[in-house]
Amino acid sequence: MVISSPGLQNHQGDEQKDLEATYNIVEIFHSVQGEGFRAGIPHVFIRFGRCNLRCEWCDTDFDTFTEMTGKEILDAVLQYPTKNVVFTGGEPMLNDLWALNRLLKSRDYHLSIESNGTIEIPENLIDWICISPKDQMYPNSILRQQTGDELKCVYVGQPLEMYDEIKSGFVHKYLQPCYHEGESVEWNGRNFAQTEQIVKENPEWRLSLQTHKWMGIL
Numbered sequence: 436m437v438i439s440s441p442g443l444q445n446h447q448g449d450e451q452k453d454l455e456a457t458y459n460i461v462e463i464f465h466s467v468q469g470e471g472f473r474a475g476i477p478h479v480f481i482r483f484g485r486c487n488l489r490c491e492w493c494d495t496d497f498d499t500f501t502e503m504t505g506k507e508i509l510d511a512v513l514q515y516p517t518k519n520v521v522f523t524g525g526e527p528m529l530n531d532l533w534a535l536n537r538l539l540k541s542r543d544y545h546l547s548i549e550s551n552g553t554i555e556i557p558e559n560l561i562d563w564i565c566i567s568p569k570d571q572m573y574p575n576s577i578l579r580q581q582t583g584d585e586l587k588c589v590y591v592g593q594p595l596e597m598y599d600e601i602k603s604g605f606v607h608k609y610l611q612p613c614y615h616e617g618e619s620v621e622w623n624g625r626n627f628a629q630t631e632q633i634v635k636e637n638p639e640w641r642l643s644l645q646t647h648k649w650m651g652i653l
């Protein structure tokens with residue numbers, strides 16, 4: 436399913452309106468980025484409710500959320516020392532993120548996003564774009580955001596040729612083994628070994644591991 440971007444809206448605004456904007460939020464938490472290029476950097480994670488896809492390995496309950504205002508979100512972010520924020524989900528681009536952009540950029544935050552790429556991301560909305568396409572699961576989904584800082588693909592044995600047309604739009608390219616907490620150590624181990632092998636055979640890709648899961652942190 437593809438939904439047109441609510442983000443392609445006027446990015447002028449006044450702070451009071453931005454503080455009153457509302458978002459469906461699953462959780463806001465402070466942690467260390469565990470995967471991809473920015474692994475190891477402390478961030479505040481803002482997890483938005485709702486997604487337009489339903490991946491079988493998804494470990495997020497994005498259907499349980501509460502409505503929060505821009506002010507409540509800002510207050511939650513401000514209590515932590517880091518100046519790095521990640522918009523994640525669910526699919527964060529189902530929201531008009533300009534109000535949060537203005538509230539956070541005016542306070543010198545660096546904004547990252549983790550998106551499935553089915554919704555185009557407006558220019559200057561986000562500082563660091565990580566796209567994790569799900570077309571190995573949804574061959575008919577359209578990848579509308581074809582540029583960014585990271586392309587991060589969950590590897591389940593799909594042919595890498597499927598990324599030939601888009602990979603040049605991304606600075607860093609990662610393959611990440613599919614890790615399923617409900618599966619056995621052997622099942623997950625096979626995925627790790629298979630992904631390591633495919634990266635060795637295709638060195639333009641790098642291995643991304645979800646180190647936060649091993650560490651038992653969020």
Ligand code: SF4
Binds near residue numbers: 486487489495524526
């Ligand atoms: S796109 Fe991401 S958030 Fe949505 S169902 Fe798939 S893994 Fe979960």
